[in-house]
Amino acid sequence: MPTAYFTHTDCLDHITPDGHPEQVARLRVIEQALADADLARFNAPLGTVEQATLCHPADYxxxxxxxxxxxxxxSLDGDTHVCQGSYTAAMRGVGGICAAVDTVLDGTAQNALCATRPPGHHAETQTPMGFCLFGTVAIGAKYAMEMRGLSRVVIVDFDVHHGNGTQDLVWNDPRIMFASSQQMPLWPGSGYASETGAHDNVINLPLDPNATGADLMDAYTNDIFPRLAAHKPDMLFISAGFDAHADDPLANLNFTTDEFTQITEMLCAFADTHCGGRVVSTLEGGYDLPALADSVAAHVNVLRSHAK
Ligand SMILES: [Zn+2]
Structure with missing residues (x-):
């Protein structure tokens, strides 16, 4: 089976102010990096209000x-901006992740990557923030259970920033176990190990600014994967942010492209053992354009290698 790839040109119409790191060019360099990749390519369908309201109130x-x-x-806040095309772009993210879930569950693809923007993991129940409008990965997780009958899922977020929005959206849902690693201290300031969810379903792994990719992988092996395995998930979601890369301007961690390969390999191996290889990954951060392009290509190579 192939790896599915969801994106849409509408995601190029979410235009941020000059100099903003979450820029249109991010998707363009990803498109170039994946131009020759062996992927089953799909246009992300427009998400529905019904899908968005799996996580957010209709009035939001x-x-x-x-x-x-x-x-x-x-400006919705100091970081988060909208233009004419922003709602449609964000709804392509919502529709894309739900379609990616369908593709994997229907057996059309083994796994999937959604390359849409704006990103999603900072959007809280009623608050857009951190460049994000809708909680895309949490919507995908709830869609998989509410609409497709899965019992339990896990979400792993390796973006350098805490997935505070995802945490807020899954906090009270014992069917979802959410593990987030983040540099600390760093914006948004949440993500302490003491934040564990209403049902002990949230795992936070704060990383020292000097931490390495090897440190993260040790934590996966020793602490995080045993807990995720005990949750008996049907599907693994990945909030794939690449801003822990050494070249990224928004943080201090110094992960390499090879380490993103290794991290993805560990996650896919976990999914092979515990989730029937079912992985849906969605783009979050990553703001140095060459590092982002290389890292996404590395991520996709691993997804491809696990698509059987
Ligand atoms: Zn980030």
């Missing part, structure tokens, strides 16, 4: 839509 969804101006950009 309509508020985001109404906030998008006819021209120019407006």
């Amino acid at each position: 969804v309509s508020k985001i839509q109404a906030a998008c101006p006819d021209q120019g950009t407006i």
